[in-house]
Amino acid sequence: xxxxxxxxxxxxxxxxxxxxxxxxxxxxxxxxxxxxxxxxxxxxxxxxxxxxxxxxxxxxxxxxxxxxxxxxxxxxxxxxxxxxxxxxxxxxxxxxxxxxxxxxxxxxxxxx
Amino acid sequence: xxxxxxxxxxxxxxxxxxxxxxxxxxxxxxxxxxxxxxxxxxxxxxxxxxxxxxxxxxxxxxxxxxxxxxxxxxxxxxxxxxxxxxxxxxxxxxxxxxxxxxxxxxxxx
Numbered sequence: 001x002x003x004x005x006x007x008x009x010x011x012x013x014x015x016x017x018x019x020x021x022x023x024x025x026x027x028x029x030x031x032x033x034x035x036x037x038x039x040x041x042x043x044x045x046x047x048x049x050x051x052x053x054x055x056x057x058x059x060x061x062x063x064x065x066x067x068x069x070x071x072x073x074x075x076x077x078x079x080x081x082x083x084x085x086x087x088x089x090x091x092x093x094x095x096x097x098x099x100x101x102x103x104x105x106x107x108x109x110x111x112x
Numbered sequence: 113x114x115x116x117x118x119x120x121x122x123x124x125x126x127x128x129x130x131x132x133x134x135x136x137x138x139x140x141x142x143x144x145x146x147x148x149x150x151x152x153x154x155x156x157x158x159x160x161x162x163x164x165x166x167x168x169x170x171x172x173x174x175x176x177x178x179x180x181x182x183x184x185x186x187x188x189x190x191x192x193x194x195x196x197x198x199x200x201x202x203x204x205x206x207x208x209x210x211x212x213x214x215x216x217x218x219x220x221x
Contacts, residue, residue: 031207033209040213041197041213041214043156043199043211043214044215045209046154048208055206058206097207098143098203098206098207099144100158100161101158101201103155103156105154105155108152
């Protein structure tokens, strides 16, 4: 009965590969997000989706593409992985824009 | 100036101490404010929202000062279990939450 879930929890892959991370929330929230937390622990927003519409797209390389098949899911696809993509990626959701956000457990991505 | 700034600490305090963290933000149009707690290798978890009038939840008190553009978190009677990193979060516009880099707190016996 986890509120926000992500898979996989750990992902180790080689440079140049393509990978996806899945996220699901069962809170009935309207907005979902992807964050990246780097080795310095700085948490930075990457994308925000509200009712399946992209609201924010920060200065993120276009190798990263969010995909939302429905309101409860927001997946993150990454093409041509680079060493600098190694980080923890968190999915989150909120009931409404500007409301408190609830985070998934994170996906620790390591690019070798 | 960073959008959201926090003193990274670390703050090392004995059990029972009172400790306070501040967080400043640059966008005066920011609408909502929060404190999160993050344990090592875990996700951030909402600790409390911060309201204009200030709010309290047990040993935790949060305050907002719009004029000086900062929020604060006060922890009274610190417990060992309060050891964590505390992140402030500021919603600078809808769907755009900015987090501080976090303040590390260690409570010692």
